Amino acid sequence: MNAIDTAIRAAAADINLAGVTKAYDPQTIVIPPIDVELKAGEFTVVLGPSGCGKSTLLQMIAGLERVSAGKIVIGGREVQDLEPKQRGCAMVFQNYALYPHMTVFENMAYSLKVAGLAKVERAERVAGVAKMLGLSDCLSRKPGQLSGGQRQRVAIGRAIVREPGVLLFDEPLSNLDAQLRHDMRVELAELHRRIGATTVFVTHDQMEAMTLADRILILNRGRIEQFDTPKAIYHHPASVFVARFIGAPPMNILPVTADGSALCLADGQVVAETPLTGSFQLGIRPEDIVTNGNGAGRILKAMLRFREDLGSHSVLAADLAGSVIRVATPFGVDTADQPELSLNFPPSRLHLFDAETGRVMADALGA
Amino acid sequence: MNAIDTAIRAAAADINLAGVTKAYDPQTIVIPPIDVELKAGEFTVVLGPSGCGKSTLLQMIAGLERVSAGKIVIGGREVQDLEPKQRGCAMVFQNYALYPHMTVFENMAYSLKVAGLAKVERAERVAGVAKMLGLSDCLSRKPGQLSGGQRQRVAIGRAIVREPGVLLFDEPLSNLDAQLRHDMRVELAELHRRIGATTVFVTHDQMEAMTLADRILILNRGRIEQFDTPKAIYHHPASVFVARFIGAPPMNILPVTADGSALCLADGQVVAETPLTGSFQLGIRPEDIVTNGNGAGRILKAMLRFREDLGSHSVLAADLAGSVIRVATPFGVDTADQPELSLNFPPSRLHLFDAETGRVMADALGA
Amino acid sequence: MVENARSLNFATGLILLIGMAYILGPLYLTLTTASHSYEFMLRNGLAWYPGDQLVANMARVFTETRIPVQMLNSFLVALGNAAATCILSVLSAYALVYFRVRWAGVAFALILATIMLPLEIRVITTYQVASNVFSPLNALLDVTGLNDLIAQIAGVPLHLEWSVLNTHFGLIAPLVAHGTGTFLFRQFFRTLPADLFKAARMDGAGPIRFLFDIILPLSRTSFAALFVLTFLSGWTQYLWPLVGASTPDMQTAVVGLARLVPDAEGTVPDFPMVMAGAVIVSIIPLVMIALLQRYLVQGLVLSEK
Amino acid sequence: ADIEFWYGNTGNVETAIKAECDAFNAAQSKHHVTCVGQGSYEVSMQKAIAAYRSHNYPVLIQFFDAGTLDLMLSDAVVPVQDILPDVKWNSYIAGARAYYETSGGKLFSQPYNASTLLFYTNKTELEKAGIAKIPTTWEEVIDAARKLKAAGHACPFVTDGDTWRVLEQFSARHGLPIASKHNGYDGLDAEYVLNTTFAAKHLTNLVEWRKEGLVKLNADTKAGNYTAAFNAGECAMMEGSSGSYAASAKAFEGKYEITVGMAPMYQGYERHNTLVGGASIYVMKGRDQSEVDGAKAFLDFLRQPEQQMALTAATGYVPVTNDVLDAIAKSGEGNSTKYATAAIGIKSMNQPRTEDSRGIRLGFYVQFREVFMEETQKAFAGEQTMQAALDRAKARGDELLRRFEKTYKGVKLP
Amino acid sequence: MSSDSNLFSNRWLPVLLVAPFMLLIAVFFYAPVFQAFYWSFFLEQPFGGGSIFVGWENFARVLSDSEFWEAAWRTIIFMVTASSLAVAVPLILAVAADRKIHMSLPARNVLVWPKGVAGASIGVVFAFIFNPFVGVLAPLNNSFPGIWAPGIDGTDAFITLVAAHVWGGIPFNFVIILAGLQSIPRTMHQAAAMDGAGPWRRIFDVQLPLIMPQLFLTLVLEFTESVTSAFALIDTITDGGPGGATTLLVYKIYVDGFSGYDLSGASTQTAILMVFVIILTAAQFLFLGRRINYER
Ligand SMILES: Nc1ncnc2c1ncn2[C@@H]1O[C@H](COP(=O)(O)OP(=O)(O)OP(=O)(O)O)[C@@H](O)[C@H]1O
Numbered sequence A, B: 001m002n003a004i005d006t007a008i009r010a011a012a013a014d015i016n017l018a019g020v021t022k023a024y025d026p027q028t029i030v031i032p033p034i035d036v037e038l039k040a041g042e043f044t045v046v047l048g049p050s051g052c053g054k055s056t057l058l059q060m061i062a063g064l065e066r067v068s069a070g071k072i073v074i075g076g077r078e079v080q081d082l083e084p085k086q087r088g089c090a091m092v093f094q095n096y097a098l099y100p101h102m103t104v105f106e107n108m109a110y111s112l113k114v115a116g117l118a119k120v121e122r123a124e125r126v127a128g129v130a131k132m133l134g135l136s137d138c139l140s141r142k143p144g145q146l147s148g149g150q151r152q153r154v155a156i157g158r159a160i161v162r163e164p165g166v167l168l169f170d171e172p173l174s175n176l177d178a179q180l181r182h183d184m185r186v187e188l189a190e191l192h193r194r195i196g197a198t199t200v201f202v203t204h205d206q207m208e209a210m211t212l213a214d215r216i217l218i219l220n221r222g223r224i225e226q227f228d229t230p231k232a233i234y235h236h237p238a239s240v241f242v243a244r245f246i247g248a249p250p251m252n253i254l255p256v257t258a259d260g261s262a263l264c265l266a267d268g269q270v271v272a273e274t275p276l277t278g279s280f281q282l283g284i285r286p287e288d289i290v291t292n293g294n295g296a297g298r299i300l301k302a303m304l305r306f307r308e309d310l311g312s313h314s315v316l317a318a319d320l321a322g323s324v325i326r327v328a329t330p331f332g333v334d335t336a337d338q339p340e341l342s343l344n345f346p347p348s349r350l351h352l353f354d355a356e357t358g359r360v361m362a363d364a365l366g367a
Numbered sequence C: 001m002v003e004n005a006r007s008l009n010f011a012t013g014l015i016l017l018i019g020m021a022y023i024l025g026p027l028y029l030t031l032t033t034a035s036h037s038y039e040f041m042l043r044n045g046l047a048w049y050p051g052d053q054l055v056a057n058m059a060r061v062f063t064e065t066r067i068p069v070q071m072l073n074s075f076l077v078a079l080g081n082a083a084a085t086c087i088l089s090v091l092s093a094y095a096l097v098y099f100r101v102r103w104a105g106v107a108f109a110l111i112l113a114t115i116m117l118p119l120e121i122r123v124i125t126t127y128q129v130a131s132n133v134f135s136p137l138n139a140l141l142d143v144t145g146l147n148d149l150i151a152q153i154a155g156v157p158l159h160l161e162w163s164v165l166n167t168h169f170g171l172i173a174p175l176v177a178h179g180t181g182t183f184l185f186r187q188f189f190r191t192l193p194a195d196l197f198k199a200a201r202m203d204g205a206g207p208i209r210f211l212f213d214i215i216l217p218l219s220r221t222s223f224a225a226l227f228v229l230t231f232l233s234g235w236t237q238y239l240w241p242l243v244g245a246s247t248p249d250m251q252t253a254v255v256g257l258a259r260l261v262p263d264a265e266g267t268v269p270d271f272p273m274v275m276a277g278a279v280i281v282s283i284i285p286l287v288m289i290a291l292l293q294r295y296l297v298q299g300l301v302l303s304e305k
Numbered sequence D: 001a002d003i004e005f006w007y008g009n010t011g012n013v014e015t016a017i018k019a020e021c022d023a024f025n026a027a028q029s030k031h032h033v034t035c036v037g038q039g040s041y042e043v044s045m046q047k048a049i050a051a052y053r054s055h056n057y058p059v060l061i062q063f064f065d066a067g068t069l070d071l072m073l074s075d076a077v078v079p080v081q082d083i084l085p086d087v088k089w090n091s092y093i094a095g096a097r098a099y100y101e102t103s104g105g106k107l108f109s110q111p112y113n114a115s116t117l118l119f120y121t122n123k124t125e126l127e128k129a130g131i132a133k134i135p136t137t138w139e140e141v142i143d144a145a146r147k148l149k150a151a152g153h154a155c156p157f158v159t160d161g162d163t164w165r166v167l168e169q170f171s172a173r174h175g176l177p178i179a180s181k182h183n184g185y186d187g188l189d190a191e192y193v194l195n196t197t198f199a200a201k202h203l204t205n206l207v208e209w210r211k212e213g214l215v216k217l218n219a220d221t222k223a224g225n226y227t228a229a230f231n232a233g234e235c236a237m238m239e240g241s242s243g244s245y246a247a248s249a250k251a252f253e254g255k256y257e258i259t260v261g262m263a264p265m266y267q268g269y270e271r272h273n274t275l276v277g278g279a280s281i282y283v284m285k286g287r288d289q290s291e292v293d294g295a296k297a298f299l300d301f302l303r304q305p306e307q308q309m310a311l312t313a314a315t316g317y318v319p320v321t322n323d324v325l326d327a328i329a330k331s332g333e334g335n336s337t338k339y340a341t342a343a344i345g346i347k348s349m350n351q352p353r354t355e356d357s358r359g360i361r362l363g364f365y366v367q368f369r370e371v372f373m374e375e376t377q378k379a380f381a382g383e384q385t386m387q388a389a390l391d392r393a394k395a396r397g398d399e400l401l402r403r404f405e406k407t408y409k410g411v412k413l414p
Numbered sequence E: 001m002s003s004d005s006n007l008f009s010n011r012w013l014p015v016l017l018v019a020p021f022m023l024l025i026a027v028f029f030y031a032p033v034f035q036a037f038y039w040s041f042f043l044e045q046p047f048g049g050g051s052i053f054v055g056w057e058n059f060a061r062v063l064s065d066s067e068f069w070e071a072a073w074r075t076i077i078f079m080v081t082a083s084s085l086a087v088a089v090p091l092i093l094a095v096a097a098d099r100k101i102h103m104s105l106p107a108r109n110v111l112v113w114p115k116g117v118a119g120a121s122i123g124v125v126f127a128f129i130f131n132p133f134v135g136v137l138a139p140l141n142n143s144f145p146g147i148w149a150p151g152i153d154g155t156d157a158f159i160t161l162v163a164a165h166v167w168g169g170i171p172f173n174f175v176i177i178l179a180g181l182q183s184i185p186r187t188m189h190q191a192a193a194m195d196g197a198g199p200w201r202r203i204f205d206v207q208l209p210l211i212m213p214q215l216f217l218t219l220v221l222e223f224t225e226s227v228t229s230a231f232a233l234i235d236t237i238t239d240g241g242p243g244g245a246t247t248l249l250v251y252k253i254y255v256d257g258f259s260g261y262d263l264s265g266a267s268t269q270t271a272i273l274m275v276f277v278i279i280l281t282a283a284q285f286l287f288l289g290r291r292i293n294y295e296r
């Protein structure tokens, strides 16, 4: 009876990964030992480039992939050796993986049926979830007769009908077109508020990550680069990797040298004061750069290469000290089309990273 | 010999469509008679929702699809009854349509070979184009061994190696990931500057349209909604359709009534003055709305529903007079999290559309 | 297609017309010949136009030959072949694709090899084996010396005998020992998204449930295609039923039909009746093709990958 | 007991066999025989072999003449004479006995549907062409053929060139061996000699005559088959088994007059006996006594004169016990056409005997028949000379004999 | 594939699932194959009275037998002519039917029909239709007597077999090739048209190269199919004649084994044929299979 219970109802649970490792074959370690703690009810987005191990991580939590070493604890139970159905997790797949031969109802009820839940109860639960997801009218249709958004919702419905303690999503929105994607994002956020399951959401779309996550886990080759709130990750990236990965257009990264007093670009222009010495990488977001030379900080000279006018704002590409940087002009601001630009890098918006490791230098800049 | 000539070398040419119509079957007219004039060397982007007839239009120009009526004139020649190869057009397909059994070199050289160009010349031309596209190293590979971006470039190379007067692109970037897409966009723009062929580029991605086009042709169910520069289209949309279609998040459209003096929202709040009377649709872009009630124009009260923080800026969703509107806060501006918002709709940023036809009311608003 | 040139379409049409004539010609002549009397055939030979004896000739096939009961045999053989092939293939393909077994490659190779050597090549020894299905086992017992052991314990060596000749089972079994079905299903299973498997596991389905709830329903078209194919192949078999069945009442209709010709020794074969027989014998498979051609095509398309 | 009996015939012969089985079952209630047709002599034999190997065979099987040696060496059958010692076996005519008895004179099998080669003519057509006398020699046959041809007849003489007809029966009645050691009767180490005897000349003649349009083969006839062509009136003369007489007579009814006589001889050759053809019944080894009892009863039943007469009447097969001719005579229908083959057939088989006309006792003989047909067909088609064909047939045949000898190394002819 | 996420890890269940089929092919495929090889080293008495081990002697004999080589040669000729026609004709038809014209719909249907007609039935029908006296060619024979004589002339008999085989082989190959052609994306044609290639040129430059996998498949299967179909056709049309002109190896094996009850000889030929087929199939895979493995 216990099996049925976790299979079809569980409270939102903490997830602890301790030293979890994955190697598909002894040579290639996909995930080196990592430790993560996800709080019950939290919405965690796992973000990272393709092939970094996001899906692998998720599948280890789900029980679809064995851990090579380490422990996975869900709601206090060690689960790494349990079958998927015993872990109280549900999962939504990238291409939905709906059963094409079953109706929407049957798709959603399948796990309940396998768990041995009585027919009446099944119908009740599915009806409830369908209503919540606005699927009540298509319960008797097959997945092939649904729109992309509806399929998405069925996939989610199938997962949450089990009332799992943990909800796992593997790039569930990546097959949708932009509009639908936006709508589903909003729906997902609301859904999470309502059902409160601990949620792990894999994506490589930073927009999704920013808008959905309580915390974002950024993976790079199986290693955790940063695990923090979206705001912190955006405004205080822990490494060049994170800085470059989040934000579009991405943060500009320039090689700089410091002589104990000033931070200089490759061509000698001084960007800011600093007590440090050595080589570093300087980061600044395109939208933090002030054009026309009337912002805070020193004035830097750059040459305009081209501009892309996106309606709501423009992106300028400019040569600065031998690097190409991108500058986003806020909407409304019309820059004159002259080749020479005067730019300000507001000191409060500067990020300084170690030239070797790429990790951020905490509080390294005065001002 | 003339055949060879147009097949493998042509000057950039005007394209004139006069009364061009397409019906796959007599019942469903996909494209009602349209007239368009594209100038030699111009980069035209055709934009529109899926199924609106973009590909059909392109294929009629290319000669892959017969016109049901009307004339197509390319470089002064009437071509609607000519074979594709006689029209001096080259085309890049959405899925590249590379010949999988031929090497990159053979793919690019194929049209030259068919046209009977000598082997040496073929090699020369292909080498030139390959160099320009950075493909010199992969000439002997098969398409299956290339990355997405490389395939894309081969497809383009295959088209331009013929030095066509007209270059046609059918959603060439839609299969690429965001990063690559951005890079290819830049490459394409530069390429066009270099070879100068009249270019027709089909997409349904407005970002592409905005950044690439000299002029954008917006199609809606085969009809031309607007044909103008990106700026004009963004700032002066000719219809609700265009207004909604361009910009992300899209322009807010609200039903309004005018009583000869004031323009009122559904709940009676006055937005602006107007000499008109009747029902209209009011449009305003999310980024044109000023929050905190300190911009130009009257103050409107709205209730915040939720906000999405995108790092560079935030998007607020708010209830206004029974409709949901989106407001984009410029980056840097931190709005306090209070449910009641005071908004300004700067009169210069308002767009007024006919309630029935959805066409813009020119100069309808004072201010 | 791109061009719509009239001459091209004309040439294409002509080719297809010739192709259809090639296919339909013999069928038409079969029908016309079947619709004339024996005497007419003796006088005129091949009939180019239909006559009025079709029904009469068919009636004679039913009353004068064993073809009716042989049709029943054909039907049982075809059905048995189709059903057994479908079931065994789906099970073995399922095991090879969805389980982590080290011997999967070897097993698949062993199965695939059966495609290469048609029954016609190995008919002599297949016949010997069919005449005693246990002969391989007996040989094994002898060779391994196990039989000496058994002889010591039981007093007599073990020698089992079971001839399947002249039984429906015997007619069917060697036809089923053919790997195409397994190959087809394996290809099909591999085109199913891997996530489907994962989803089912998340939903708590084990191997048996997954097979019955997910795999089998999804394989319906492949099943239908393989069923049609193996049914047709069972129906149209010739050599094996010819040797595997020793009595006319066990033989299949195709064999019976071929036998109609020499049966008439001393007289000119009754071609109208033979042709009427040919029509009757082919009618079930032809109807099947007409009805299920869609599945047939889909099934064959699959097997290409 | 319930017993099974396998046979290989088809057509009206099969009908007659079934009738006999039914008659047996009706005549007594102790035994029941199920008669199973196998389609042809060759297939029947192969099925018997496989059935025997799998210990799943009937007690009675009919085998054709060509399989005699294989069966004698098989150790799979019990000689009928051992099983039924009390039967008066010497009432069988010598011609039939010779083929199926051991060197010790013991009958191995009970002759059943015995045939021999006869000469058929369409008297009506011959007369039309002005031929009054039925030919008895090849010279006359060819003479008649020329006349027929001159009279516009498309197919004067027809044969299928079958080994049994053109080689075995021809050699026997002309006193020629086809292999040394008296066609193998004296040992497994025999060799073919067919390419050196007068048979070679005859076969060469056939080729010439065919070129001349006097002789036709199966494929030259509209009917596609020599008996069918004869029966349909397409061909005027044929050499054929007595077993097909009934069918021919029936086909001729009301249209033509048929004659049967002994097969033609070359002038200057003394006529010897023709061989018994068709098939005989063997009792298989290792069945229960009760089945053997049933088999005995059935064999006894078939041996009865009435049964033999019935078979003869229905098919043309020749009765082979001496008492049957008397019985026919007694029945008062002695001159009825339905018994036409009985007297002439027996007469043909009772012609003076030589050591080379006893029968054929050669290994893998069925395969040799195929070889002979293959090679001579090539000769008829003009791909090689008849002599070359026979030389090749001999070479290939000897190969078979040697292999047979080796396969049965150490086994003695019974 | 080795990952557990795609696979069940039960140990005995898969064995249980494969076992019935494995048992079946063990008994009805591998045992006979083994038996054939076994017998080919013995001289086997037909009635099982005894057998003598003769080592490679059977092979030596068969391989030095000109009949065997003639049959083998005829088999190869049949496979080459009949099989290539049985692929080429459907190929032409499929290329034609791939074009969207009125005729292609009925053609796609009609061309599949022979699949329902058994080889032996085809044989019976073709034997009659090509009968020199009453068949379709009878008028020809009336004007030029003897010009068409499949009962006498080996070549004519061979032609009849090939015509019948191609007739029966069209459907399967047609469907596979057509499926291949239809899986070629439309844009591929369009691209080639833009490159200036006309329909004829596209057949050779685009369509044929792209349906190589299908062509390969049909060739491999046609190979075994020709063996199967050949037997039924020979047995119903020519009986291997005239003069052995249509005795292919399959038929020879059958005749030697079943009519001549020469088990050792037939088995030896079977064994040789098997080795031959295996080598040929392997060669096909090696030489053809490797070249056509590109992605779309
Ligand atoms: N079954 C497997 N066997 C071997 N290696 C695998 C397997 N599955 C994944 N990998 C490898 O493990 C690494 C991580 O794969 P994973 O699927 O977790 O990446 P991901 O972050 O989900 O990427 P994507 O964004 O492309 O989905 C990759 O290098 C991949 O090649």
Ligand SMILES: Nc1ncnc2c1ncn2[C@@H]1O[C@H](COP(=O)(O)OP(=O)(O)OP(=O)(O)O)[C@@H](O)[C@H]1O
Binding pocket: B024, B025, B030, B048, B049, B050, B051, B052, B053, B054, B055, B056, B057, B204
């Ligand atoms: N060959 C055809 N036969 C019939 N209708 C067609 C055909 N091709 C396209 N259509 C129809 O014509 C309309 C326009 O199609 P078209 O492919 O031009 O759209 P599109 O704008 O390119 O769309 P997308 O963005 O999806 O590519 C659609 O409704 C489509 O269904």
Ligand SMILES: O=P(O)(O)OC[C@H](O)CO
Binding pocket: D064, D065, D066, D115, D116, D164, D241, D242, D243, D276, D277, D278, D279
């Ligand atoms: O046609 P049958 O029955 O007379 O037999 C002829 C030969 O003896 C067969 O071997």
Ligand SMILES: [Mg+2]
Binding pocket: A054, A055, A056, A170
């Ligand atoms: Mg992934």
Ligand SMILES: [Mg+2]
Binding pocket: B054, B055, B056, B170
């Ligand atoms: Mg399109």
